[in-house]
Amino acid sequence: MADDTVIGIEKVSKRFGGFVAVHEADFAIARGKFFSMLGPSGCGKTTTLRMIAGFEQTTSGRITLEGKDVSRVPPYKRNVNTVFQHYALFPHMSVFDNVAFGPRSRRTGREEVSKRVRELLDVVRLSQFAERKPGQLSGGQQQRVALARALVNYPSALLLDEPLGALDLKLRQAMQLELKRIQREVGITFVYVTHDQEEALTMSDRIAVMNEGHVEQIASPEEIYDKPASVFVAGFIGVANLLRVTVDSVNGEQATVKFPDDTRVSASSAGASFAIGSPATLMLRPERIRLSMTEPSTKGARLGASVAQLTFQGPLVRTELRTSDGSEIVAHIGPDDDLPALRPNDQVWLTWDEDAARLLPIADERLGGEAREIEEIGQVHFARSDA
Amino acid sequence: MAGAVESAPKRGRFAPYGLLSPGIIWLTLFFLVPVAILLRAALSDQPERFVPSDLDFTWKWSNFSDGLDRFGPQFLDALRNALIAAAIVAAITVAVFVARRDLWHRIRVRLVGALVAAFFATYIITSTIDGWGDHFQRSFLYAGIATLLCIAIGYPLAYVIAFRGGTYKNLLLGLVVVPFFTTYLIRTIAWQTILFDEGPVVGFLQDVGLFGDSDRLLATPGAVIGGLTYNFLPFMILPIYVSLEKIDRSLVDAARDLYSTPARAFQKVVLPLSLPGVFAGTLLTFIPASGDFINAELLGSPTTSMIGNVVQNQFLVQLDYPTAAALSFVLMAIITIAVLVYAKVLGTEDLTG
Numbered sequence: 051m052a053d054d055t056v057i058g059i060e061k062v063s064k065r066f067g068g069f070v071a072v073h074e075a076d077f078a079i080a081r082g083k084f085f086s087m088l089g090p091s092g093c094g095k096t097t098t099l100r101m102i103a104g105f106e107q108t109t110s111g112r113i114t115l116e117g118k119d120v121s122r123v124p125p126y127k128r129n130v131n132t133v134f135q136h137y138a139l140f141p142h143m144s145v146f147d148n149v150a151f152g153p154r155s156r157r158t159g160r161e162e163v164s165k166r167v168r169e170l171l172d173v174v175r176l177s178q179f180a181e182r183k184p185g186q187l188s189g190g191q192q193q194r195v196a197l198a199r200a201l202v203n204y205p206s207a208l209l210l211d212e213p214l215g216a217l218d219l220k221l222r223q224a225m226q227l228e229l230k231r232i233q234r235e236v237g238i239t240f241v242y243v244t245h246d247q248e249e250a251l252t253m254s255d256r257i258a259v260m261n262e263g264h265v266e267q268i269a270s271p272e273e274i275y276d277k278p279a280s281v282f283v284a285g286f287i288g289v290a291n292l293l294r295v296t297v298d299s300v301n302g303e304q305a306t307v308k309f310p311d312d313t314r315v316s317a318s319s320a321g322a323s324f325a326i327g328s329p330a331t332l333m334l335r336p337e338r339i340r341l342s343m344t345e346p347s348t349k350g351a352r353l354g355a356s357v358a359q360l361t362f363q364g365p366l367v368r369t370e371l372r373t374s375d376g377s378e379i380v381a382h383i384g385p386d387d388d389l390p391a392l393r394p395n396d397q398v399w400l401t402w403d404e405d406a407a408r409l410l411p412i413a414d415e416r417l418g419g420e421a422r423e424i425e426e427i428g429q430v431h432f433a434r435s436d437a
Numbered sequence: 438m439a440g441a442v443e444s445a446p447k448r449g450r451f452a453p454y455g456l457l458s459p460g461i462i463w464l465t466l467f468f469l470v471p472v473a474i475l476l477r478a479a480l481s482d483q484p485e486r487f488v489p490s491d492l493d494f495t496w497k498w499s500n501f502s503d504g505l506d507r508f509g510p511q512f513l514d515a516l517r518n519a520l521i522a523a524a525i526v527a528a529i530t531v532a533v534f535v536a537r538r539d540l541w542h543r544i545r546v547r548l549v550g551a552l553v554a555a556f557f558a559t560y561i562i563t564s565t566i567d568g569w570g571d572h573f574q575r576s577f578l579y580a581g582i583a584t585l586l587c588i589a590i591g592y593p594l595a596y597v598i599a600f601r602g603g604t605y606k607n608l609l610l611g612l613v614v615v616p617f618f619t620t621y622l623i624r625t626i627a628w629q630t631i632l633f634d635e636g637p638v639v640g641f642l643q644d645v646g647l648f649g650d651s652d653r654l655l656a657t658p659g660a661v662i663g664g665l666t667y668n669f670l671p672f673m674i675l676p677i678y679v680s681l682e683k684i685d686r687s688l689v690d691a692a693r694d695l696y697s698t699p700a701r702a703f704q705k706v707v708l709p710l711s712l713p714g715v716f717a718g719t720l721l722t723f724i725p726a727s728g729d730f731i732n733a734e735l736l737g738s739p740t741t742s743m744i745g746n747v748v749q750n751q752f753l754v755q756l757d758y759p760t761a762a763a764l765s766f767v768l769m770a771i772i773t774i775a776v777l778v779y780a781k782v783l784g785t786e787d788l789t790g
Binding site for chain 1: 690
């Protein structure tokens, strides 16, 4: 595992005056992986990236690159390269000269520079634009020049700072696949910063979810989505129903919880410990919820609710439900769900597989917010990336 | 909505002319008309000395050659000096591009072309006229040196304000402009009191032994060049500041990220992108400085007088309008050629693209 580490972030903190941008981040990035740092703006992900690049110095802790401490090494002596948010291509140079900039800085021979630049322009499919100026290229093409300019140096890791932020949706999706293809082709470690959860889920091998300077969870996209470590992660990635419950009993990794109206359901409590009788948050993904008009005969989790609102969203119908205690729950119904047309105020039963419900510690004091608020952030976010 | 869209182009067609008209009217009244009057005077015969009120318009081209003849036999030197000054500016500029093979090549071709053209122009002009003024020579020499000094002083200043000014940026820019609150004349007279023979600067230089008892600052070429540099410095600083301020800071980050030392990042990215500002600043400094007469008048001596002093003297003291007008036109022509050559060598379109 240690040999596999390209970048080590060891108890790294960054303060700007009194503001803590990054608090004791501690993780390792493995060779050849697509690693994403995901979080809302101001969560410290870009600051972390800039510390890896060398543009910012750590306040405490250390950063290692290929096993060597680089915490105080200036950016031009670090073998990492950055793709900037707005590309930062040199406007007075041709595409060729932009890509050749790094090798020439390192006094690479002329033949070698030319060979490598041609090779990388082939990888990003821009060979015929070598003599153009960046201003004569489209946004997507400029993006690929920026990629080639960084990759031509064969860096230990490529750092990408929201590189697709300036592109429109269609182009962004095409570039996501293109980025993934290039990453596989060159085999270089990518460290990708984004606030777009969909983008992170699509491309990453591993994701670090950050919030207010803290790393909340580091895991694979599937794990982040299915087994979020905190209420924040659950709300930030996709849509999550976050319900207030009380812990009734705990048995290994399985817990039974109680809704305010005394309905008891079981949920997975893996990864955290809960005291009996303490409040907790139950997370349910909307697509894991099934609806039926009659009380299901099978035993297992069930909850009665009434339909509050229905919104047609193309592939699914977003159904907002209200339980007897007033909690709001969102369920996604697909065209194959065997249901009659629902109308507001219809009484329905909610069921779900036991592994779909996860018990999370209640939003901790650091966040200070209510689970409900975070759920809203998650949903707002979902709505935006869906638009 | 549709109506608005349709009518927009109709209104739009005349809007540019409407916006241009104040400028056009202003330039016609205060530039084209005076130039026409000046041209008429330059080609007129003045029968009686000191009486410029009755000029006979006789297409008298000899005003040009006579005027130039009277102000010295060394025009070849003058033009050579101007070319040397221009070549120094161009060479310094070019030197920073060494690694850019395509642009370097283009600049070299242009430079050679411009110098050859200038040589032939000089040859043709000098073969028809025996000699021109050493006043011209001094004008371009002093203005050229003052311009280079302005770049040397102004660029670092503009750089610090733009990149390191932080919250004091506006204050520092304000300080650059503060001298303009006083009139040009007063500012230059103030330099007299600083530089005069019993003044503090000369006294200090004598005390530390750099100056002998008879050495002086006032009435030397150095004083004139110093005055020009001081008076035109803000015109150099402001355009350079604007072009530096426009540079996206992430470009500097990108250069450092791509293994450039801070020095190389400056040389390859910041400097080329700020050259349009240097270009504009050079025009704003060199052109008025070469026609200036105040500094030479107040800080110089008869041996340092510039072409501006001659024109002023011919117009206002000798009342010889034809000669003054002819010399003005020669100055205008030389500056125009110099600017065109400069623009061709340091053409901004290659640099900003």
